[in-house]
Amino acid sequence: MATEMKNLHYDTSYLENFSGRRGEPDWFLDLRKKGLELAQTLPLPKPEKTRIIGWNFTQFEHELPTRTVDAVADLPENVRSLIGQGEQSGNLLVLHNGSTAYATLSEDLKAKGVIFTDLATALRDHGDLVKKYYFSKAAKLDAHKLTALNAALVNSGLFLYVPKNVDIEVPLQAVFWLDHDNGGLINHVIIATEANSSVTYVENYLSTTNSGQAVANIITEVYVGENARVQFGGVEYLSSDVTTFINRRGYVGRDGNLQWALGQMNDGDLITETYSELAGDGSSVDTKAVSIGRGTQKQNFVNRIKHYGKNSTSNMLIHGVQREEAQAIFNGITKIEHGASKSDGEQTQRVLMLSSKARGDANPILLIDEDDVVAGHAASVGRIDPIQLYYLMSRGIPKNEAERLIIHGFLEPVVSQLPIEGVKEQLAAVIEGKVQ
Amino acid sequence: MSQPVLKIENLHVAIEGKEIVKGFDLEIHGGEIHAIMGPNGTGKSTLASALMGHPKYEITEGKVTFLGQDLLEMEVDERARAGMFLAMQYPSEIAGVTNSDFLRTAINARRGEGNEIPLMKFIKKLDEKMALLDMGEEFATRYLNEGFSGGEKKRNEILQLMMLEPKLAILDEIDSGLDIDALKVVAKGVNAMRSPEFSCLIITHYQRLLNYITPDKVHVMMQGRIVKSGGPELAERLEAEGYDGLKKELGIEEEEGTVEQEA
Ligand SMILES: Nc1ncnc2c1ncn2[C@@H]1O[C@H](COP(=O)(O)OP(=O)(O)O)[C@@H](O)[C@H]1O
Ligand SMILES: [Mg+2]
Numbered sequence: 001m002a003t004e005m006k007n008l009h010y011d012t013s014y015l016e017n018f019s020g021r022r023g024e025p026d027w028f029l030d031l032r033k034k035g036l037e038l039a040q041t042l043p044l045p046k047p048e049k050t051r052i053i054g055w056n057f058t059q060f061e062h063e064l065p066t067r068t069v070d071a072v073a074d075l076p077e078n079v080r081s082l083i084g085q086g087e088q089s090g091n092l093l094v095l096h097n098g099s100t101a102y103a104t105l106s107e108d109l110k111a112k113g114v115i116f117t118d119l120a121t122a123l124r125d126h127g128d129l130v131k132k133y134y135f136s137k138a139a140k141l142d143a144h145k146l147t148a149l150n151a152a153l154v155n156s157g158l159f160l161y162v163p164k165n166v167d168i169e170v171p172l173q174a175v176f177w178l179d180h181d182n183g184g185l186i187n188h189v190i191i192a193t194e195a196n197s198s199v200t201y202v203e204n205y206l207s208t209t210n211s212g213q214a215v216a217n218i219i220t221e222v223y224v225g226e227n228a229r230v231q232f233g234g235v236e237y238l239s240s241d242v243t244t245f246i247n248r249r250g251y252v253g254r255d256g257n258l259q260w261a262l263g264q265m266n267d268g269d270l271i272t273e274t275y276s277e278l279a280g281d282g283s284s285v286d287t288k289a290v291s292i293g294r295g296t297q298k299q300n301f302v303n304r305i306k307h308y309g310k311n312s313t314s315n316m317l318i319h320g321v322q323r324e325e326a327q328a329i330f331n332g333i334t335k336i337e338h339g340a341s342k343s344d345g346e347q348t349q350r351v352l353m354l355s356s357k358a359r360g361d362a363n364p365i366l367l368i369d370e371d372d373v374v375a376g377h378a379a380s381v382g383r384i385d386p387i388q389l390y391y392l393m394s395r396g397i398p399k400n401e402a403e404r405l406i407i408h409g410f411l412e413p414v415v416s417q418l419p420i421e422g423v424k425e426q427l428a429a430v431i432e433g434k435v436q
Numbered sequence: 437m438s439q440p441v442l443k444i445e446n447l448h449v450a451i452e453g454k455e456i457v458k459g460f461d462l463e464i465h466g467g468e469i470h471a472i473m474g475p476n477g478t479g480k481s482t483l484a485s486a487l488m489g490h491p492k493y494e495i496t497e498g499k500v501t502f503l504g505q506d507l508l509e510m511e512v513d514e515r516a517r518a519g520m521f522l523a524m525q526y527p528s529e530i531a532g533v534t535n536s537d538f539l540r541t542a543i544n545a546r547r548g549e550g551n552e553i554p555l556m557k558f559i560k561k562l563d564e565k566m567a568l569l570d571m572g573e574e575f576a577t578r579y580l581n582e583g584f585s586g587g588e589k590k591r592n593e594i595l596q597l598m599m600l601e602p603k604l605a606i607l608d609e610i611d612s613g614l615d616i617d618a619l620k621v622v623a624k625g626v627n628a629m630r631s632p633e634f635s636c637l638i639i640t641h642y643q644r645l646l647n648y649i650t651p652d653k654v655h656v657m658m659q660g661r662i663v664k665s666g667g668p669e670l671a672e673r674l675e676a677e678g679y680d681g682l683k684k685e686l687g688i689e690e691e692e693g694t695v696e697q698e699a
Contacts, residue, residue: 386491391528394488395542395596396516405541409532409579
């Protein structure tokens with residue numbers, strides 16, 4: 001009866017207890033059990049050219065202490081500094097070790113039927129709605145061991161629902177803050193938008209652990225309704241002791257538009273995929289992501305776009321900086337399926353190498369099963385252009401400062417896209433810290 | 437006469453092992469404007485780049501003194517902070533760095549830590565200089581030279597010149613690719629800088645620019661060295677006769693492999 005997973009000290013009765021204490025619906029517990037079963041049989045994902053054998057995805061503490069605060073002012077400085085000010089505040093969810101520490105949503109948005117809450121609460125209050133989207137069209141539970149593990153042990157999450165015809169002008173912000181040594185952040189985010197709606201969502205991942213043993217397993221599903229628009233900003237700065245799996249997946253309906261702007265500034269080993277499925281005719285996606293690798297960190301970045309709809313458009317811009325002895329693989333995959341006529345898929349991946357010991361690989365892949373399309377790719381791995389450096393220095397700027405300017409400029413396409421000033425400044429500051 | 441701002445003695449410069457500048461001498465004093473004219477491919481840009489410290493150019497012989505210091509011992513940024521400025525023939529494009537961030541960084545690099553230019557003062561100065569150069573406000577927030585037309589890049593070089601207020605400006609073909617109105621704007625910028633504390637070395641293929649900026653001295657450069665010096669009348673003569681007349685007079689032969697081409 002007890003399905004003991006190797007290296008994983010959980011069984012179905014543990015799940016029943018855990019789920020029961022959270023008041024989860026039966027269907028959700030069933031998915032946990034299914035996840036646990038599959039997590040023992042399914043293989044790990046196989047990121048191309050990155051060996052993840054031996055990475056710690058399974059050893060962590062699952063039930064973490066959390067605390068709540070009454071006001072933003074009571075949050076620690078490193079969390080507080082991220083939070084939007086003035087017009088950009090007011091719609092905020094801070095999760096501390098997986099549970100809500102602070103939450104606020106404007107009366108106006110509540111009245112319009114917007115739901116913005118942690119997953120546990122959403123399961124209790126809007127179970128049927130969550131069921132419609134959880135591991136639905138965007139993400140598969142049985143893709144591999146880590147997706148199954150996410151289903152089995154999810155202990156953190158967020159549900160954002162935007163009803164039909166609702167345009168949200170102000171950004172909604174979430175902060176996922178992990179500060180428990182050996183903690184496991186098993187997070188599942190759902191953003192569901194109905195037809196003709198629009199929303200801007202910004203999330204931050206922040207960890208202040210230092211044990212060398214923490215784990216983050218993150219799945220995000222974004223549903224863009226017909227003619228809806230989702231701007232998704234994400235900034236991650238998980239510390240070097242966190243082994244991270246992040247899978248963000250967008251499903252875009254007819255004439256829908258999805259924009260990803262991701263600053264992936266983690267310091268630990270990472271495998272990540274950002275996937276967008278252009279399901280509807282006239283749908284579009286814009287993926288922009290930047291990262292900095294340093295130390296001995298190993299990272300694998302996959303950005304994947306699939307065109308099914310006719311007249312669908314995709315753009316991908318990936319910029320990575322590699323320092324010290326960091327290693328990273330960047331795979332950009334644009335696939336245009338048969339029938340997706342008049343579609344256009346463009347991708348650019350650039351890697352800037354700052355050290356001779358760093359390694360970086362950019363692999364552009366275009367897979368096209370339709371004649372009547374436009375597609376293009378560009379990829380490069382290179383060093384700072386000495387002529388650019390000379391130009392800046394010829395104006396009196398010292399060499400290290402000139403390099404800094406060039407690196408900031410290289411990462412600017414994403415920094416400039418982030419809609420919350422605090423997050424933008426924080427990302428600029430993290431970049432600054434990581435390139436010094 | 438006072439100590440020269442720039443003194444070049446017997447300068448030899450090679451690129452990729454090939455000697456381009458071959459025994460170049462020149463002295464520029466405070467407040468003077470000199471022009472160097474010469475056919476394409478004669479080594480004018482090589483000279484200018486070598487003075488600024490371009491990494492590809494190798495100085496094989498000679499001595500350069502800038503405001504009493506040994507220029508060739510200085511790093512590129514040190515040369516700039518000492519007061520040298522080169523308006524480049526082909527300025528670089530730097531994506532993601534706004535013109536105004538770049539300019540402020542450059543000004544502050546010169547002023548030093550703790551003495552940064554106050555933001556309002558910087559903005560006022562930038563607005564003023566951009567207005568003088570007929571540059572739209574958007575140039576402050578556009579990325580440095582990215583997607584600028586040839587003429588816009590030239591104007592932006594002059595904007596930098598005016599913001600940085602160097603003691604010596606070398607203008608390498610600042611006039612190439614400019615129509616007459618743009619040329620007048622650029623000349624206006626340079627003339628606005630004229631003072632006993634500002635010297636200028638104008639490198640040009642054509643005499644045109646010198647109608648708007650009157651030089652104190654004109655030098656003709658051929659095959660890597662100065663072959664004739666004179667006053668503004670020398671530029672007019674070249675305009676009338678072309679370089680061939682002078683070559684004949686001086687008995688200069690076409691070198692093997694030197695091809696005349698339009699810039
Ligand atoms: N980067 C380079 N590599 C090789 N040869 C060069 C390079 N730059 C200039 N040269 C050569 O040096 C000579 C002088 O060029 P340049 O200084 O640009 O002349 P000018 O500015 O007078 O037109 C030319 O023959 C040119 O081909
Ligand atoms: Mg030239």
